[in-house]
Amino acid sequence: MKLSGGPTQDEVMAISLFKLGLKKGDIFVDVGCGTGKIAIEASRVAEHVYAIDHRAEAIACAEAAVESAGISNVIFFQGEAIEFLESSGPLDCAFVGGSVGLPDVLEALSRKVLGNIVINAVKIETLNEAVTTMRRLGIFKEALSVQVCRSYDIAGGTMFKPINPVYIIVGGKT
Amino acid sequence: MKLSGGPTQDEVMAISLFKLGLKKGDIFVDVGCGTGKIAIEASRVAEHVYAIDHRAEAIACAEAAVESAGISNVIFFQGEAIEFLESSGPLDCAFVGGSVGLPDVLEALSRKVLGNIVINAVKIETLNEAVTTMRRLGIFKEALSVQVCRSYDIAGGTMFKPINPVYIIVGGKT
Amino acid sequence: MKLSGGPTQDEVMAISLFKLGLKKGDIFVDVGCGTGKIAIEASRVAEHVYAIDHRAEAIACAEAAVESAGISNVIFFQGEAIEFLESSGPLDCAFVGGSVGLPDVLEALSRKVLGNIVINAVKIETLNEAVTTMRRLGIFKEALSVQVCRSYDIAGGTMFKPINPVYIIVGGKT
Amino acid sequence: MKLSGGPTQDEVMAISLFKLGLKKGDIFVDVGCGTGKIAIEASRVAEHVYAIDHRAEAIACAEAAVESAGISNVIFFQGEAIEFLESSGPLDCAFVGGSVGLPDVLEALSRKVLGNIVINAVKIETLNEAVTTMRRLGIFKEALSVQVCRSYDIAGGTMFKPINPVYIIVGGKT
Numbered sequence A, B, C, D: 001m002k003l004s005g006g007p008t009q010d011e012v013m014a015i016s017l018f019k020l021g022l023k024k025g026d027i028f029v030d031v032g033c034g035t036g037k038i039a040i041e042a043s044r045v046a047e048h049v050y051a052i053d054h055r056a057e058a059i060a061c062a063e064a065a066v067e068s069a070g071i072s073n074v075i076f077f078q079g080e081a082i083e084f085l086e087s088s089g090p091l092d093c094a095f096v097g098g099s100v101g102l103p104d105v106l107e108a109l110s111r112k113v114l115g116n117i118v119i120n121a122v123k124i125e126t127l128n129e130a131v132t133t134m135r136r137l138g139i140f141k142e143a144l145s146v147q148v149c150r151s152y153d154i155a156g157g158t159m160f161k162p163i164n165p166v167y168i169i170v171g172g173k174t
Helices: A010-020 A037-043 A056-068 A081-087 A101-111 A124-137 B011-022 B037-043 B055-066 B080-086 B104-110 B124-137 C012-018 C038-043 C056-070 C083-087 C102-112 C124-137 D012-019 D037-043 D056-068 D081-087 D102-112 D123-139
Strands: A027-031 A048-053 A074-078 A093-096 A116-121 A140-155 A157-162 A166-172 B027-031 B048-053 B074-078 B095-096 B116-121 B140-154 B155-163 B167-173 C027-031 C047-051 C074-078 C094-098 C116-121 C142-155 C157-162 C166-172 D027-031 D048-053 D074-078 D093-096 D116-121 D139-153 D156-162 D166-172
Touching: A010 A037, A010 A093, A010 A140, A010 B124, A010 D012, A010 D139, A027 A037, A027 A081, A027 A101, A027 B011, A027 D081, A037 A048, A037 A074, A048 A056, A048 A081, A048 D123, A056 A074, A056 C157, A056 D156, A081 A101, A081 B140, A093 A101, A093 C038, A101 A116, A101 A124, A101 C157, A124 A140, A124 A166, A124 B080, A124 C124, A140 C142, A140 D012, A140 D156, A157 B124, A157 C166, A157 D048, A157 D139, B011 B027, B011 B037, B011 B095, B011 B116, B011 B140, B011 B167, B011 C012, B027 B037, B027 B104, B037 B055, B037 B074, B048 B055, B055 B074, B080 B104, B095 B104, B104 B124, B116 B124, B124 B167, B124 D123, B140 C157, B155 C142, C012 C038, C012 C094, C012 C116, C012 C142, C012 C166, C027 C038, C027 C083, C027 C102, C038 C047, C038 C056, C038 C074, C038 D037, C047 C056, C047 C083, C056 C074, C074 D123, C094 C102, C102 C116, C102 C124, C102 D012, C116 C124, C124 C142, C124 D156, C142 D139, C157 D123, D012 D037, D012 D166, D027 D037, D027 D081, D027 D102, D037 D048, D037 D056, D037 D074, D048 D056, D048 D081, D056 D074, D074 D081, D081 D102, D093 D102, D102 D116, D102 D123, D116 D123, D123 D139, D123 D166
Parallel strands: A027 A048, A027 A093, A048 A074, A093 A116, B027 B048, B027 B095, B048 B074, B095 B116, C027 C047, C027 C094, C047 C074, C094 C116, D027 D048, D027 D093, D048 D074, D093 D116
Antiparallel strands: A116 A166, A140 A157, A140 A166, A140 D139, B116 B167, B140 B155, B140 B167, B140 C142, C116 C166, C142 C157, C142 C166, D116 D166, D139 D156, D139 D166
16 A cells, blocks of 8 residues: 555664663554554554554554554554543654654644653655644754665666655653 | 766766866866766867767767757767877866776876866775875875765655765865 | 855855856946956956945945055945945845845846846845845745865765855846 | 874664674674764663774774763773784674774674674775675675765754765675
8 A cells, every 4th residue: 555655764764763762661652543654663563552643544554564563562543643542541652653643643643652752754845834833832953864875786887766854853851 | 878886976077077177268077077067067168178988888878968959069089088188288277077997097198188187986995096106106186085964855844865985186286 | 354144155256257158248236246256257257347335344345455456447436335226326136145135136136137046045034035026026036055064084084164155036028 | 182083974874784784792893983872772672782992082082982872792902903803702693883994804804703794984096895705705785875964953944964975894604
């Protein structure tokens, strides 16, 4: 299945997870889990992962990926993140890959998340909204612009081709 | 016609021409002229432009572009740059877009060019060869890595997509 | 004198001027001229350059630079761009290096400028404001993110050091 | 203590470790361990970490960092990597942060390392040497160019400042 946005690129995921600072025993929520790539990687460290998406096809895709990886600590929730967060207990870290209603989601997350909140964004409007909202909520830590190029073989040599740049926005109690 | 490599991207051309420092009255040589894009832009400032390519299809393509732009100060030479440089008089600036036999071409250019020599490279081997050769010839000024992203509309927003990174290597009497 | 922001970097200036598409005979305005670097470069092509800055020290700095370059087609205006634009005639191109009151300045520029308007921005809030305002005015063409690295000698080798990334936003009648 | 090169930046380390693909039980070697930052991070997953540096001050610095982190599975070796590798048993992964005698080190590593070898380089000559040597040894997988910018507060807004670009070269049995 092809989900809009596609899976997070490895290099962007590696930085995002590092900025999350997940520790053993953590409760982690992945908002807009898409293919489940981040949820699966986080599940190797976290105690429980909540994977949320409002798209049935994303949940189906991520569930299949989780099952085929033999992972049992990912709990799925199809619906709006706001809804999930209203009834959830405290969370240790959160990753936000989707951007619909971001200010409200961030406000809800900031009430439940004890550690870091990491957002991936490709639109400059989302970057701006994330930084502005985090500043307003007093949880802004840093934003990164990540530009990775990967080598390709060409005519007996090596050239770099770029992947799309991604903004990683990090918030949390400072 | 589709030439390998394709025309230089506008932003890379703008920087390359700036680094050339072309002045009115200059004699300019474009080694590996391809579609003629650089030669045409340079012809607006230079007195004479020599456009060189060993590929008949490149010369044909560039000649057509020069003609349709109504430009009359570009002189074409189909063959090896080394051959051209053996019999040419002094030159003010040179641009090198192609990379075959680069060390020999740079050595020949360094004997004829009074001003700057600017190379565009996408392969890391070419970058390395250009810098190493220019250092050996005592004409290395600087190398640039240029990474440009252009905006695209996406889902009611704006995202950046990168063009391939290009190395611009600048040499000349220092 | 040290003006905040500092002069535009060569590579960013080269791309910005290319995107302006200045032609002989053009009337050009440089809003927030700072050290005058862009105004001076544009004056080599444009018929007249209006260099505007509300800071007396910027005008003094730019005037000195213009004089020492022996240039006579730059006209200075100390004050707000809005004020200048109210009484100016039609303009061919505009460059905006400063960002105070950008939406109002863009609105005023869009009424007077026949060709392209190019903005340089380093803040993501300015990027967002520029794109949003240009979209609202129906003059948005493209935004670029420009990341240039320059070579430095290190321990018998060559490494790249980046200059600060700059956003170049381009508008005009489309 | 200030070691030349300084510690690996977090974002570059995150990507490098991801590309290493360390698993529980792995034997890992850090060639040119410097401050010990990579060795410490890897020690959280690997069974044993060998941290090698020919500089006494690097070993002292890394040993202090390891001790203050309460880590007990890092074994230090002051001397040349070649020397260590001659007598070592098989290794699962290797990270190379230093670049002296890289071709020989890579050749020795390729005989002992079962999994991935990841190199960090800032010099273009090192990048070229790493890629060329890995290609010759038949172990080249990919090279990355990583350009990260971090946000800074400026005049009521947010701008990006770049950290130095780093090349990450990945090799291993393919």
